[in-house]
Ligand SMILES: NC(=O)c1ccc[n+]([C@@H]2O[C@H](COP(=O)([O-])OP(=O)(O)OC[C@H]3O[C@@H](n4cnc5c(N)ncnc54)[C@H](O)[C@@H]3O)[C@@H](O)[C@H]2O)c1
């Protein structure tokens with residue numbers, strides 16, 4: 478079923494600490510708003526500093542309990558059971574995710590929820606099949622020693638998440654953290670607390686020991702986010718969100734010399750050569766620009782098109798943009814809202830800035846007319862600009878909305894320089910049918926991930942992350958083990 482009709486969802490969203498749900502000890506709450514309607518649909522119970530400390534203490538204690546004593550095989554069995562239980566309750570997760578984000582049900586049912594389960598299954602496999610390292614070493618007395626590495630859980634991991642793919646991005650970290658034997662305290666985005674809370678029920682249903690998985694609700698600075706990153710019993714922090722927030726978290730992590738893994742913002746370029754298969758490029762880039770209403774860290778916000786193809790590309794992308802129906806929930810072409818009124822205003826600020834800086838608005842640029850229940854939703858029009866200089870604000874700053882600037886180029890060297898001229902380095906896409914050029918240009922992109930003739934095609938075993946202001950470290954497959962375990966070398970003299 479891929480209709481957008483809402484089903485009832487729980488309207489009290491609680492913290493999950495030591496295996497039990499609870500309100501905040503200071504009695505503070507905040508509203509849970511459905512961005513598709515602008516209506517308040519629930520109450521979130523904010524964790525106090527004492528609640529966060531309880532969650533961290535529960536996570537620390539769990540390391541010494543049954544969880545810490547399990548064999549890898551026992552842990553893997555539980556993690557696979559978590560995946561199966563998410564799948565069994567897929568409709569509940571779907572309702573929760575759609576209520577929090579307003580995204581189309583078909584997006585959540587094809588991307589967010591299946592990935593929530595896959596993230597557990599894949600890391601269960603990785604840990605079950607993890608190879609080891611060993612060296613035989615000559616010793617001064619003419620004998621030998623054997624060196625071998627063992628990987629140990631790092632301890633209590635703080636997992637701080639954004640609102641754009643709440644379950645997917647949270648489990649992308651919780652999956653490997655648990656597979657490696659850690660315990661976690663999750664701080665979901667204040668805008669999308671539901672699926673993290675619901676996952677607590679899954680943990681209890683499969684018999685996950687108490688304290689292995691904990692959730693605290695609240696905001697960033699001066700609230701649960703900062704309480705968590707400041708807690709000295711947190712051993713490492715994994716974070717997905719804005720670059721500025723990453724900088725604030727890194728300062729907290731410096732106290733106690735804690736490790737961080739950061740997946741941050743992007744200003745991702747697409748390069749479309751004149752020999753590209755235009756159908757493929759339009760299909761891929763219309764998803765890359767507009768999927769999830771442009772609220773995808775991997776999304777494209779700058780498209781460089783080789784001059785002979787420029788006009789035709791703009792014409793076809795315009796049709797693709799106009800095919801989306803912001804606010805028409807129930808229509809298969811429904812384009813969801815932005816995540817909040819605040820984010821909508823930020824995106825509209827960029828729409829105004831683009832015009833101020835001389836853009837031609839090819840399509841969109843405003844707020845769609847939406848009627849009925851959704852009149853109060855936070856919708857904007859899908860938007861394309863041409864005529865922008867490379868240093869225009871909307872070509873340089875991350876917007877996180879359904880929009881992009883299209884800019885012509887004349888040579889391969891020129892476009893490589895333009896694409897790389899950014900502080901960010903998350904991903905890029907290259908569109909060409911020339912195989913040599915595809916490899917050459919992809920390797921020249923200063924990014925963590927480069928797609929050729931496709932976008933967001935994910936193999937969860939591959940390294941994922943960004944360079945520059947887009948992040949620190951790589952997660953995915955065995956790369957996640959680098960962050961979620963501590964490697965110890967054991968040297969045995971024979
Ligand atoms: N690189 C990636 O993989 C990736 C994936 C998704 C989103 N993102 C980025 O996320 C951003 C959008 O998400 P967002 O607006 O939720 O990001 P955000 O940085 O505003 O918030 C993310 C989380 O951090 C918390 N937080 C905020 N300030 C904090 C502080 N001082 N201490 C501790 N926690 C704090 C928030 O409460 C939230 O849970 C975009 O920049 C996007 O590019 C990156």
Ligand SMILES: O=C/C=C/C=C(\O)C(=O)O
Nearest residue numbers: 641649772773774775935
């Ligand atoms: O919005 C960003 C989406 C990121 C996707 C992943 O981190 C992933 O697919 O693992």
